[in-house]
Amino acid sequence: MEDLQKQIDELKAQMSGFDAKVQSNKLSMIVFSGDLDKALAAFIVGTGAVAMGMEVVMFFTFWGTTMLRAKDKSVKGKDPVSKMFGAMLPKGASKLKLSNMNMGGAGTAMMKSLMKKKNVASLDEMIEMAGELGVNIYVCEMSMDLMGFEPKEMVDYPGLTYCGVAKFLEEAIDSKIQLFL
Amino acid sequence: MSENIKADKVLDLKGLPCPMPIVKISKGIKEVEINQVIQAITTDPGSLTDFPAWARTNGHEILDTIQGDDTITFYIKRVK
Numbered sequence: 001m002e003d004l005q006k007q008i009d010e011l012k013a014q015m016s017g018f019d020a021k022v023q024s025n026k027l028s029m030i031v032f033s034g035d036l037d038k039a040l041a042a043f044i045v046g047t048g049a050v051a052m053g054m055e056v057v058m059f060f061t062f063w064g065t066t067m068l069r070a071k072d073k074s075v076k077g078k079d080p081v082s083k084m085f086g087a088m089l090p091k092g093a094s095k096l097k098l099s100n101m102n103m104g105g106a107g108t109a110m111m112k113s114l115m116k117k118k119n120v121a122s123l124d125e126m127i128e129m130a131g132e133l134g135v136n137i138y139v140c141e142m143s144m145d146l147m148g149f150e151p152k153e154m155v156d157y158p159g160l161t162y163c164g165v166a167k168f169l170e171e172a173i174d175s176k177i178q179l180f181l
Numbered sequence: 182m183s184e185n186i187k188a189d190k191v192l193d194l195k196g197l198p199c200p201m202p203i204v205k206i207s208k209g210i211k212e213v214e215i216n217q218v219i220q221a222i223t224t225d226p227g228s229l230t231d232f233p234a235w236a237r238t239n240g241h242e243i244l245d246t247i248q249g250d251d252t253i254t255f256y257i258k259r260v261k
Contacts, residue, residue: 048200051207053239120198133204 026055028175030168034063034090035099036108036123042181043126049177050133057175058130059168061140064181065149067093067123068139068160073153082148089147092155093123131158138163138171186244186256188220189213195224195252202228203235210241210259218244221255228253 027049031042042058049056060068071092078086090096101107115122121129130137139154141162151162161167172178192209194202202223213219221232229246232255236243244256 044200047204051200051203052235053207118198119196121201129204 023174023176024055025053026057026171026175027177027179028057028168028172029059029179029181031058031060031064031067031181032062033099033181034066034096036096036111037098037100038181039064039067039093039096039123040126042179043123043130045179046135047126047130047133050130050135054176056130056133056135057138057168057171058135059138059140059163059171061143063089065139065143065147066090067096067127068137068154068157069149070153070155071095075150075153078148085148093127096123127155127157134158137161138167140164186218186220188256189217190219192219192221194221194228197223198225199227199231203231206232206235206257207239210239210257213259215259215261217259219255219257219259221257223253223255224251226253228255232257 027046029042029046031039033039033042046056046058066089069090069092071094074086096108097105098108098111101111112122137157137160139160139162141164144150144162154160190209190213192205194205197205202221202225206219206221209219209221223232225231229248232246233243235241236257241260242258244258246256247254
């Protein structure tokens with residue numbers, strides 16, 4: 001009898017451990033790629049997850065940061081390397097190219113006109129919609145620094161926050177789904 | 182069966198591709214009361230699997246699904 005009680009107590013202790021580990025209904029995603037097709041996939045999954053009742057966190061790093069540049073903002077007085085990066089990298093979501101079949105821009109242009117014809121939301125529209133739906137966007141501070149991007153040249157997105165890897169991991173640890181795109 | 186279902190709100194989602202039908206229905210369902218019914222009309226074939234998946238995940242009930250020539254009509258009851 002005493003044994004049984006002991007076993008029950010042990011089980012109870014284990015169960016409370018499980019409770020603490022219960023994940024929240026959240027999706028965390030790293031958007032590393034700066035390709036149009038992958039970015040679209042990221043935002044379709046992100047906005048879809050909100051519709052499915054999930055909290056969504058998107059963490060933009062490396063080439064992914066380029067889609068959050070505002071096309072009508074620029075910063076003066078950058079050093080030459082940052083200037084070069086700024087000129088060579090896509091300035092905002094509308095400047096991204098397909099990862100495949102870009103064909104010097106012809107493929108991307110064709111895909112965009114196809115998307116319009118088929119009523120598929122553009123990346124700009126997807127980002128705006130994500131903002132309305134409350135998708136949380138975090139941007140990697142180190143990538144910003146490497147590329148020479150400054151916060152004042154990024155899009156106006158509600159609650160956009162600059163952070164490091166720890167913030168992403170904190171969100172990812174208790175997420176049901178984690179993705180890397 | 183659908184003739185007997187009275188919709189409290191109609192959501193026209195015709196011509197919208199993924200993910201818009203799901204995004205709009207998730208907004209639309211909040212605009213009716215619990216136990217009220219939404220009629221959603223889509224043209225996206227993907228919604229045939231997406232709407233049941235959405236309803237199961239969010240705990241709502243699809244009362245009926247009618248496939249027309251070009252459209253799919255769902256009757257969805259807000260459960261919670």
